[in-house]
Amino acid sequence: MEKALSRRREDYKVLCGTCPDEQCRAKLFFPAYDKSIECTSCGQRHEKSTLQNIAEVTNPSVALHNILKNILLGNVKPKKGPDNVKVLGLSNYVCKLVSPILTRYGMCKKTGKAQLLTELGQPPVFDCGKILGDRAFVIDEENLSITGYGRDKSGSLKYLSGTLDVIKDVNDGEERLVAIHADGDGHCLVHAVSRALVGRELFWHALRVNLMNHFTENLDKYKDLFKDFVDRDEWNDIIQECHPEFCPRDGEPLGLRNIHVFGLANVLRRPIILLDSIEGMQSSGDYSAVFLPGLIKPEECKSKDGTLNKPICIAWSSVGRNHYISLVGIKGKPPPKLPRYMIQKTWGMPSTLLDKYIELDEYGHCIVGGDKCLSDKYLRHLVSAMEEVYFEKHGVHQQLVADVHQFMYKTSGMKHYLTEYLCLKKDEN
Template sequence: MTTEGKIKVLCGSCPDGQCQAKLFFPSYDTSIECTSCGQRHERRFLKNVQEVSNPGVALHNMIKNILVSNVMPKRGAEMVKVLGLSNYHCKLLSPLLTYYGMEKKSGKAVLLREMNQGDMFDCSLLGDRAFLLDPEHISVVGYGRDVSGSMSYLSGTLEQIKMYNDGEERLIPIHADGDGHCLVHAVSRALVGRELFWHPLRCNLKTHFEQNLDEYKKLFRDFIADQEWKAIIDECDPDFIPPENELLGLRNIHIFGLANVLKRPIVLLDSLAGMQSLGDYAALFLPAMVTPEECCSRDGLLHKPLCLAWSSHGHNHYIALVGVRKRSLPRLPKSLVPKVWGVPQGLIDKYVKFEDNNCCILGGDRTLGDSYVLRLAKAMEEVFWKRYGVHPELIADVHQYVYRRTGIVGVKPQMVVQATQKSIQEQRLYRCLTCDAICEVIVVSEWLKPGGTLYKTATQNHGQLQQDKLYSFPMQGVICRYDGSRDELIPDFSREALEKCTWCQGTQMRLVNGDGTARYRNGDRTKTRSKSTLCNCGFKHYWDGKEYDNIPLELPVVLEWNNKVVRDTVLWFQNESDLSLNSNVYDVASAVVQKHFPGVFGSERLLQRVVDQILEQTKDHTKDQGKGPPVDGATCHMTETAQKLIIGGAGILHKEELGVSKTERGIQRQIAEKVSKQQQKFTDKVKAKRGALKSDRTASPPSRSSSSSSPTASPTERTARETRSETTSPSGSPSKGSFVRVVTSDGQQARMQLRPEGITFIQLQTWIQEKFGVEPAQQRVKWGFPLRELKPSCEEQENSLVPLAHGDKVTVEVQPIIISEPQEITETLAVAGPSLSSSSLDSEVTKFDMLKQ
């Protein structure tokens, strides 16, 4: 209780490694049942237990758990999941283990015959294995301690055994399903802890009797008549159904056969009164049909006995008794070992090793690890899926929520598989996203005909039924079409019509796929855990085939182009743990532009305006939110991705057209508007100054300081300096790695490193000549977007700085040389003056692959 008298609410995670469901419970609870796997855990075993600080969240989850637990069917012993596997799940996979094995390297299931291991699994390979129960699983119903009454019935025997084990409980009776296979279930659990091998054990037992029938008849001729052996062998079959009113089942002769199949002794215990009676309810079954040498492990030691017991006075249900992990192995004193069954008593010392204290060890410590068992189950699940088209976990859910709801018990698993297959094909199975229950739409054919329930409802609500008109029945979860020729309703299961969950009355109902997953809609919560702190549900959300940590933002954008205004909303994902799922501003903007203005040439500016709108809105939202991962992480990822080429309309938009600053875009517009006028202005002065320029050709080119400080510097030069200022560091030098991309019309391309003081047009020409072998007279240089020619208006400007900035693309069209005008070529070369070494301009020029257009 808190100081205010209110109940303190705690939350913690289920300790099961495959479940880890988040559980809410009042602080006074010491035992909590998991609403997901069905296990009940002591509070000390829960993980990450802490007080819930948000009372609203705590109240919501507690009420939900209470309501769900009140309306949902309780998970029976066979449905409780431990590490993701229930007994029912294991029983479904068991028939596959009879004929399939797991390849070690790949972990895939392969037919045993393809692995040269025979047609059937040899259960004697498990002869030295034993299951040890984890202490935290002792109280788990259906997996740990048996709760069918065996603890009371066997209490005297267990107390006697406890005395020989230092007063410690080391031998615990555990659950085995009572579905007619309890003997092989108990043996399988004693071997590996799961009921995975009940089917192989039965098949091995039947084959063993058939192959050694003459020896068995000879050994038991005084106890079993020859005509009884057919029934004994038939009872071993996994699909055996006893005749009506006859109580046939596996009994002592079958236990003796299993001891020989496994090549290890089996001890069958009973209550103290039963063990002291003259009956053979308690016995020691020795593998006398094989030699003692065959009953040894690789170390040469005899296999330790398995231990079974009766669970009640009725002697109609077998259970296994196993040791506990992290405790000493259980010992059974020779005084409590029952008499040997079927063979001479003197054989006991040949098959059972007794220690100096006259006790034998039960089970042993050679366990099959949980990880291996889970891998084995997963391999068999893939085979099950390929064979039946449905997942075994879905079969288990159908059995839990559909058959147990109707009170039908004893249904063979194969019948449930067939019914599930049909329901999936007809799209009649739904999953509730609120309580995770399975609901099936059931429609009886009589309901659809005149006088039937649905027919009456339709006529009462709609009057005369019309041909091919659809009629909805929300209560039954079905939509029907009226067939006038047959005068009956025809169900249309392809249309989702189930509106409410049968169990919790939730409204989030989704059709189920064969693998058990729901057919999610955008925004639905999935089963995948999320570490996001922005969404309180703790799970990821589905959107367009992917799972996200957070629900996307809905951002309104306005597109205006050619006197057409369109308003739309785009989805924006950010703060995702998987950075690749964060939205890319250019991808989002490109998609919405192409949606409304497909194939429009020159829509790059429209794309830029959409980008600006998105960035402005996401910036404000992140600033106000103040929670979760910093938006810089998402922005950095977005910017790096956006540097690739983006297709916009019929043209190709480069990163420099969208990722530049406002200042750079302003400079580019000024260049586009003014450079042509300035070039025309200087063209008028060309003839007047040509003579003067020729006389001054031997003069050195103007220095960097004089050109930069000259008040008469050309607009092009001033623009170049302003542009470079945007890409230089505070110290005045260009940012590391500043370059332009140069491409020739004949397919050559390279990168030219920009110098701190800039580059003149004549230096650019010289670099192109040395890099590509193109003479200046053949060069027609273009740049910018759209492409426009880059050239000085007169020879005076050839030594002026060109307006190139980091990321620009320069195109060189190779022109043919006109031989008829050698004078002009000579003059051009003379104007160039001393050439500048390309190595001094760019020491790191490298060839690179063309970007994907």
């Protein structure tokens, strides 16, 4: 009996600890029996063992105050969704918010401040191929469980299991290629591509603008190449669908398609591999394929070290094939490889061109992504510089916009709370 009481007292102790995210470091209070704790600041959920500086809160008043605060906030404050969870100081929502600014602004190396690209001696629109053509994102294994950043939770875990198992076998039985989250807001293709390149949805806007300009400038080439598959009067719609603010007419499907994936491969001057379930890849449909930058000469698809830009990989997340996600490598592990038979089907170009744009190892395997990554520190500085421009343009800080998005436009939480509060005030009067 005494042991049971002692165990119960241990369970109901209040502990405090520090959020392990290096850009958050919030102090958290929680009951000792909790196995995982959601950070009240960044929104990530952490295993208790990963928290830092864990200690018992011995002051009963402090313990009671903070536990009650957590309960009250839990009933009023909406949970952070995938777009609001912060990882290393950045959330998807903020990255998407500053993305249009990145299309026309860059960061001065000397001052660290944002300037128009033209003032930096560059073209007026960010050149995705020149800057990002050889970049690739690899994810920290410890971040794979983070909602909205790590493993995709839209259904791909089951849908792509067979495909990922085959890839695992090719990679010495080790998981080296993982399906990660991409926001499903109508821009999922460019979100997935942006995440495959830099790990963040920072370049969705620039990718769309680059794609629209690419189709416009090369329209005659496209019309000739696809004359047997695309009606000439369809091209205007294909180009309009690239626009960042494109809204489909009622009854039309939302989202970009294979012709746009092909265009993006040419924009980036690197192949894009689209994977599907085993059944999908074995079917006669074009659910999976290799999209080669076939309108660009192979020698123009090389990085500074003279090697061909390595392919990036995206996939369908479910049998509905209406949502793209990224497939990326894991930091600290060898780059993931794909077997030759998974990349035999080229889209829009002869398969004989495959070897001109993709380097294979002695076993016929293709390396995905590579290891030329933009650092988290650089990306934070870049976003910070763009936030200043955002404030100058709109007169409001982007974090306030993000907070309004979280608190006012969620189906629960503060929106519901404010409605009830205003009703009570009306009744009082």
